Amino acid sequence: MKFIIAFFLVGSFTAANSQDLKVFWEKNDLGYTLFAKNDEYCPVSISLDLNITNIVFSEGDKKIFIVPPKAEKFQIGKLALIPGKGGNFSYKYKSVLGDITKAEYEKDKGYDLPFQKGRSFNVFQGYNGSFSHQNENSIDFTMPEGTEVLAARDGMVIKVVQNNTQSCAEKECKKYNNFILVYHPDGTFAEYVHLKFNSSKVKPGDAIKVGTLLGLSGNTGWSTGPHLHFVCFIPGFDKRNTVQTKFKTNTGTSLEYLVEKKTYLKEY
CATH class of the missing domain: 2.60.40 (Immunoglobulin-like)
Known part of the structure; x- marks a missing residue:
């Protein structure tokens, strides 16, 4: 043999x-x-x-x-x-x-705005934005550095990168993104990106609830100014498939897709 x-x-x-x-x-x-x-x-x-x-x-x-x-x-x-x-x-x-065999996810799931009650922030770049969101369903909130970033949904923390301090307006700086990656019960993932250096309040393996303090917003990586980049996606071998998410706005009783250049208040 x-x-x-x-x-x-x-x-x-x-x-x-x-x-x-x-x-x-x-x-x-x-x-x-x-x-x-x-x-x-x-x-x-x-x-x-x-x-x-x-x-x-x-x-x-x-x-x-x-x-x-x-x-x-x-x-x-x-x-x-x-x-x-x-x-x-x-x-x-x-x-x-992730599990690429999961064909369905919760398309109508309501996500919390990822910041504290009583705060309001402008969406300066929305889905398929012209600067860095071409063919990507992601949201950029203009947000002063050091703003508390909260979990938009229950999940499991998978990765935390927080050791970077550099930033620039070129795509090459994407490698310097500080981010937190969260896995959701329906098989989707969410990334919270451009976080402040060493500001994470969670670690891989933490089971989190909606509203959990994840870290502080920043201006790291591929970024032209302080903001929070939020993206939800389905995994794939060749590329990830980003998906639009509905957010609870105002008092939290209604769901809507966020619109570029509009400011959203969180009252819940």
Whole structure:
């Protein structure tokens, strides 16, 4: 019995969607078993490209696998050698935070405005804005540096980046964005971006409620002035799909999509 084994990790990821995941194998009585270890606090999706010769894969042609949060040894499948023949296998994979098999999300979910009661802020760039929101459903609130940023929805904190101090008006400065990434119960994510240096009040693994103090607004990364960038998205292997969200405005009894150049008061 002879096995030849090779594996590759493929795909490139930004700081916001990179993940702490490992695919590995162990020998069993009939061949090998593929496992995945997920150190993230949310599911991670894997796209597996398996190349086998004289080997049977227990999962057939299946290519997409969803690894649960904090899974130490999630079984992807078994590789069994065809008797009397030498076999070999190789694999490569790409992965992304979240469960890409979730086809539906809560489109009419009401999000809280991400700031304190009694405050009002202007939306200076809205969905598909001309400066940096082309083909992106995201919102920019003009907001003085140091303003308290609150969770717009219940969720789980997945990533916190708060070590950057630089900013500039060029896209190249996006790598200096300070942000907090939150995973929602319906499988969507929200990012709160351009936060102040070392201002986060939460950490990965924190289960948060709507209204939880996340951190302070700032002017870091790809930014021309102090503001809060908020975006909600569905994960994908090639790109994330940003979605428009309805916010509770005024007293919180009505829901609406926020409009560019309009100021919104939070009275709840």
